[in-house]
Amino acid sequence: MKIAEARVIVTCPDRNFVTLKIVTDEGVYGVGDATLNGRELAVAAYLTEHVVPQLTGRDPARIEDIWQYLYKGAYWRRGPVTMTAIAAVDTALWDIKGKVAGLPVYQLLGGRSRDGVTVYGHANADSIESVLSEIADYVKLGYRAVRVQTGIPGLESTYGVSKDRMFYEPADAAVPTENVWSTAHYLDHVPRVFARVREEFGPTLQLLHDVHHRLTPIEAARLGKSLEPYHLTWMEDPVPAELQEGFRLIRQHTTTPIAVGEVFSSIWDCQQLITEQLIDYIRTTVVHAGGITHLRRIFDLANLYHVRSGSHGATDLSPVCMAAALHLDLSIPNFGLQEYMRHTETTDAVFPHGYRFEGGYLHPGEEPGLGIDIDEDLAARYPYRAASLPVNRLQDGTMHSW
Ligand code: EZ4
Ligand code: CO
Numbered sequence: 001m002k003i004a005e006a007r008v009i010v011t012c013p014d015r016n017f018v019t020l021k022i023v024t025d026e027g028v029y030g031v032g033d034a035t036l037n038g039r040e041l042a043v044a045a046y047l048t049e050h051v052v053p054q055l056t057g058r059d060p061a062r063i064e065d066i067w068q069y070l071y072k073g074a075y076w077r078r079g080p081v082t083m084t085a086i087a088a089v090d091t092a093l094w095d096i097k098g099k100v101a102g103l104p105v106y107q108l109l110g111g112r113s114r115d116g117v118t119v120y121g122h123a124n125a126d127s128i129e130s131v132l133s134e135i136a137d138y139v140k141l142g143y144r145a146v147r148v149q150t151g152i153p154g155l156e157s158t159y160g161v162s163k164d165r166m167f168y169e170p171a172d173a174a175v176p177t178e179n180v181w182s183t184a185h186y187l188d189h190v191p192r193v194f195a196r197v198r199e200e201f202g203p204t205l206q207l208l209h210d211v212h213h214r215l216t217p218i219e220a221a222r223l224g225k226s227l228e229p230y231h232l233t234w235m236e237d238p239v240p241a242e243l244q245e246g247f248r249l250i251r252q253h254t255t256t257p258i259a260v261g262e263v264f265s266s267i268w269d270c271q272q273l274i275t276e277q278l279i280d281y282i283r284t285t286v287v288h289a290g291g292i293t294h295l296r297r298i299f300d301l302a303n304l305y306h307v308r309s310g311s312h313g314a315t316d317l318s319p320v321c322m323a324a325a326l327h328l329d330l331s332i333p334n335f336g337l338q339e340y341m342r343h344t345e346t347t348d349a350v351f352p353h354g355y356r357f358e359g360g361y362l363h364p365g366e367e368p369g370l371g372i373d374i375d376e377d378l379a380a381r382y383p384y385r386a387a388s389l390p391v392n393r394l395q396d397g398t399m400h401s402w
Contacts, residue, residue, distance in 0.1 A: 001026050001100070003060050006052045008034070008044050011379035013346040015169060016040045016387060017318040019374050020047055020088035022096065024060055030095030031374055033287040033321035034088035036080055037171055038388045046085045055089065063093045067293050083265035083290045090291025091324045091370070098369035105324070105370055109296070109331035116361025117329040119313070119340035120145035120208055122168055124161045127151060128196050135201060144360040145206035145233060145337055150193050154185040159212040159402065168341065169315060174386035181214060181392045181400050187223055194230035203231065210236040213401040214392070217249035224254030233337065234259035234281050234310065240401050247278035259283050262312035266290060267298045274305050281310035281336045287321040292328055299332045308336030315341045319351035323372035326355050326364035338362065350379050
């Protein structure tokens with residue numbers, strides 16, 4: 001069997017997605033997600049111009065060799081664009097391998113380690129009172145874990161709070177929307193939110209919160225300490241993580257668990273965080289961290305150090321990434337949680353899939369391969385629309401992390 005053709009499909013069924021479809025000379029094909037939110041066309045061009053011409057004629061069964069060929073062969077290593085492009089190829093090849101074997105990919109990864117993949121949903125609202133009813137809606141739907149974000153009094157808007165109930169989509173304009181941030185207002189408000197949520201929902205509902213890279217280590221330490229009475233499952237991305245040893249400072253001060261990794265593209269971005277046990281959950285993904293092949297390496301390293309998986313699953317990761325993530329989530333020994341923001345009906349129609357939600361769990365289904373497809377005719381009806389993530393400034397106008 002040989003790779004006959006590979007094509008890049010860019011579509012915008014309510015939001016932009018880039019998908020790689022690899023077709024073999026025997027007609028079997030596989031799909032991989034190549035979406036890098038706000039920088040989609042860079043990956044599309046990387047694939048079309050530089051990767052696809054090198055793929056044709058190769059044996060699709062040699063997943064590891066093709067991974068090494070694209071990684072070492074580029075000379076320029078790592079980085080989100082390269083690693084997302086490699087991820088798309090890798091994911092599509094696992095899909096093909098599963099279809100050829102007649103087995104769902106999780107069987108090729110060692111089989112089920114659990115009955116279902118526990119997911120968390122996003123409860124978000126302007127005020128504490130309205131976020132309580134959002135959380136109640138998720139509990140009613142069967143969710144066992146909920147991420148909680150609210151508006152911050154004194155700030156006009158902030159990360160994680162949407163206009164639409166139950167959906168959140170931050171990439172809203174071609175030229176980034178500008179938000180204003182105040183750490184003082186934020187640190188004052190968040191503990192009040194969780195005090196109220198625990199009072200209302202009791203001690204066992206799993207609660208999470210995303211700081212979205214906005215604090216310094218000592219500020220994150222203060223937040224972690226002030227949230228200790230409310231037993232969060234994790235505090236996410238407390239600080240930007242380029243400086244991995246910065247997490248040691250947070251660790252010294254608080255028992256609130258830490259999750260990080262959605263912007264990482266390789267095992268080297270989290271090596272120190274994992275081996276020095278500075279985090280509790282690693283949130284790297286199939287699409288942004290080199291595919292199933294590389295993500296499994298990250299999770300295996302994490303397993304040695306009591307670190308569990310907590311993969312990013314926002315709506316900018318396509319249903320193709322979600323399907324791939326679920327096969328990995330189901331099979332690894334150190335699964336923690338999977339983020340799950342439901343896609344819109346239009347997105348789901350473009351990406352017919354076998355995974356399903358039931359009682360707080362997602363199941364990847366039993367179809368051979370990843371159990372995911374792309375309807376190319378339908379995809380063609382939704383052309384690309386430029387959309388960027390917002391930016392953040394302090395009240396005096398200084399650029400800050402968003
Ligand atoms: O801001 O996926 O945990 N989820 C997140 C997301 C990210 C977006 C960026 O593309 O932090 O909402
Ligand atoms: Co996040």
